Amino acid sequence: AVTWLFSKGMMVPTHKQLPPARINSMLNTFFGILATQPPEVADTFIKDRTTWTMFTRLALIAAKKNPALLIWIWQMAGTQDLLRWLRSYLDFSSDALKKSLLRGWLPNWVQNSQGWLEKRSPSLWLKLLSLTYQLR
Structure with missing residues (x-):
């Protein structure tokens, strides 16, 4: 979870x-920002x-x-946890990019192509179907 670093930053x-x-400054910063945002x-x-x-906007x-x-x-x-978080953030960024590029057209295309694609290449069709579920 990307907000893990936020939680980690709140733990001594x-x-x-x-x-x-320092603790007061951190809490005031994070919760002050959240207080200025809409409740949702x-x-x-x-x-x-x-x-x-x-997340990126708030960060x-x-x-x-x-x-x-x-x-x-x-x-x-610590450095190790910060690098671990950076890896999570990069995965989160990659997933967000994938969703923005594919969400608009791939689910409909997979659904419309099921008849011929499932017969010709069932494994490809299942992989694409799985990907469409990930895009939700």
Whole structure:
């Protein structure tokens, strides 16, 4: 989940102490941004159902509002977890791009092509059908 880094940034590791002002600044930044958004945006984000566009927009707002956030989260999460999150974000970005390119036409094409495609290449048809379910 992409919002995992947000959650990770809100957790103080065991046996580690952080300045209270830093924690307050992080919380004020994140929840201040969510407070300025429509209720459905905050609800969607908190429930980890955000879209790529919404997440990226909120992340950029947070970075602009408090540039030190990324450094603080990096210090708390560590390089390995930050790289793991970056991999998740790149997968999320790739999935969003795939959906935006294929969602408009592929499901209808697969449905309309079922008769001939399923007979000629059942494995290809099943792969395409599976892909259309992923696009929802």
